[in-house]
Amino acid sequence: MNNHHYAKTNHFSNNSPIHEFISAFPSPEQVNKLSWELLIAAMGSEHADMWSKEERANMMLFVELAQQALHEIYEPVEDFV
Numbered sequence: 001m002n003n004h005h006y007a008k009t010n011h012f013s014n015n016s017p018i019h020e021f022i023s024a025f026p027s028p029e030q031v032n033k034l035s036w037e038l039l040i041a042a043m044g045s046e047h048a049d050m051w052s053k054e055e056r057a058n059m060m061l062f063v064e065l066a067q068q069a070l071h072e073i074y075e076p077v078e079d080f081v
Contacts, residue, residue, distance in 0.1 A: 018073060035066065
């Protein structure tokens with residue numbers, strides 16, 4: 001966890017892409033589940049056959065890092081959604 005401290009004001013405007021994303025997907029756990037489901041579907045598709053093992057590893061790393069980044073975004077805004 002980080003040690004960021006945010007004032008009790010909405011850091012993101014109501015029409016920002018981040019606010020819209022969090023409104024659509026209110027929990028980081030839901031985002032994690034959906035992103036892994038998308039990755040699994042992509043890895044099982046015919047298009048994945050053209051990826052090298054390095055490209056597949058990069059896809060998995062991308063999902064993992066994106067999940068971590070999104071989790072960091074949710075922390076300061078959880079009180080405002």
